[in-house]
Amino acid sequence: MAQNEISIATIQRLPIYLDYLKSMTGGAEYISATALASALGFGEVQVRKDLASVCSSGKPKIGYHVEELKAEIEEYLGYHKANNAIVIGAGRLGCALLGYEGFSRYGLNILAAFDIDVSKVGKMENGKPILSMEELAGFCRRENVQIGIITVPAVHAKQACEALLAAGILAIWNFAPIHLDVPESVIIKDENMACSLAVLSTKLAKKLGENAAT
Amino acid sequence: MAQNEISIATIQRLPIYLDYLKSMTGGAEYISATALASALGFGEVQVRKDLASVCSSGKPKIGYHVEELKAEIEEYLGYHKANNAIVIGAGRLGCALLGYEGFSRYGLNILAAFDIDVSKVGKMENGKPILSMEELAGFCRRENVQIGIITVPAVHAKQACEALLAAGILAIWNFAPIHLDVPESVIIKDENMACSLAVLSTKLAKKLGENAAT
Incomplete structure (x- = not known):
């Protein structure tokens, strides 16, 4: 039930929270x-409020039991159940994601990359194969892949999505x-770096304006 | 005044909106x-609501003038005023950002990368130099760099930030x-991919649970 009520922001x-709890030293x-x-x-x-939605172990005046809280957050985020994923687009960003070892900590298991560029197909990147788009459907069914990561340029994204x-x-x-348009039954999460950049740029513009005014 | 009131989400x-307006064909x-x-x-x-905060040209029953709306959004986001930026960490992600030509559309001008790895220093990546950390402060002052992009592993991030x-x-x-702890006078925007991934994973876990239940 709690799962239904937790906001995206939480x-x-x-x-x-989890990263911070894991980085704590001193054994509190x-x-x-x-x-x-x-x-x-x-x-x-x-x-x-955030922690109340995943954790029931907080005690007044004492706080949260660190190990229990870590376990509860990991359980909620499903870090113990690995999701298989593949990347479409073996360019710089695709290979950066393929080579990022940290994802396994988050229950994400990237198995391979797929690319339309035949000069890349058949190569290995960080021990993971780059395969042709023709192999995609068979690979996903065989390996039980649930998540597809799109790192191709915008002009090829629709095709990759299809x-x-x-x-x-x-x-x-x-x-x-x-x-990208997807059926309602498919989950999509956009990682639009221009959106983050917009936040940074507008704050910076405001700041530069303030600095100039003083 | 509007600038102060616009939410981060907007x-x-x-x-x-801007990407979509630019992608429109047919000349409406x-x-x-x-x-x-x-x-x-x-x-x-x-x-x-979003468009009302940057644009005054919407007309009842007609809508927004496409060219005016594009210009107003670009003006608000400061895309016409380029911000100079540098990357700390010339690994895969750093080089991906360095080579991403799309940033210039968003008023971000990445000039160089800096790295502690001497084997990378002195090389060029997409026509941009990889320099040593010793050169950082001088370069930033000389080139009027306002934005620093951190793409180093977590263990080196504090040092890069300092x-x-x-x-x-x-x-x-x-x-x-x-x-990362920064003084209040410095703007910081975290691009934590684990946070996005958490949204995707929890939605997926819920979906797999629903599928299993039916």
Whole structure:
């Protein structure tokens, strides 16, 4: 039930709590919401609310049991159940994702990359094969791949998306800066770096304006 | 005044509207909020609200003048004023960002990468130099660099951040999966891919649970 009620914003903060808890040294058994809020620059009310949605072990005046809290967040985020994934587009970004060992910590298991460029097909990248698009559907069915990651340029993204849908993929992580239409039954998460950049640029423009005015 | 009131969520959606407007073919002079909402999968009320914060040219029953709306969004996002940036960490992700030509469309001008690995220093990547960390502060002052992009592994991120602060950087775009402490006067935007992945994984886990139950 809690799962249905947790907001996207809370889900996105959960890995940040988890990273912090894992980085704690000194062996403290408990941590308070106040300490977590202060370390991460979040509001205290927000921290309490976020953690209440995944964890029932917080105690007044004592705080959260660190090991229990870590286990509860990992359980919620499904880090113990690995999801198989593949990348479409063996360019720089695709290979960066393929080579990023940290993903296994998050339950993401990237098995291979696929590319339309025949000069890349058949090569290995970080011990993982680059395969042709013709092999996609068979590979996904055989290896039980649930997640497709799109790292092709915007002009090829629609085609990559259609190939993933035809291969029976359930979720798409889209790094191409373009809107992709998918059936309602497919989960899509856009990773549009232009959107993050927009936040940075507008804040910077405002700051430069303020600096110039003083 | 409007600038102060716009939410982060709205700012993050502005590049999505802009991309869509630029991708429009057929030469329509006007577009309605209804058409935009439907094309992008957003709510109509949200579209009206988002666009009202940057644009005054929407007309009842006619919609927005496409060219004017594009110009107003670009103006708001500061795409016409280029920000100089550098990357710390010339690994796969750093080089992917260095080679991504799309950033210039967003007013981001990446000039160089810096790395502690002497075997990389002195090389060129997509026509841009990889320099040593010792050259950072001088380069940033000389070239008027405002934005520092951190793409080093988490263990080196704190050190990279300190070097950027010492070099007088105003804004940091952090791709390392770690929380960085910066003075209030410095803008920081975390690009934590684990946070996006968490959204995808939890939705997928829920979906797989539903599928198993039926």
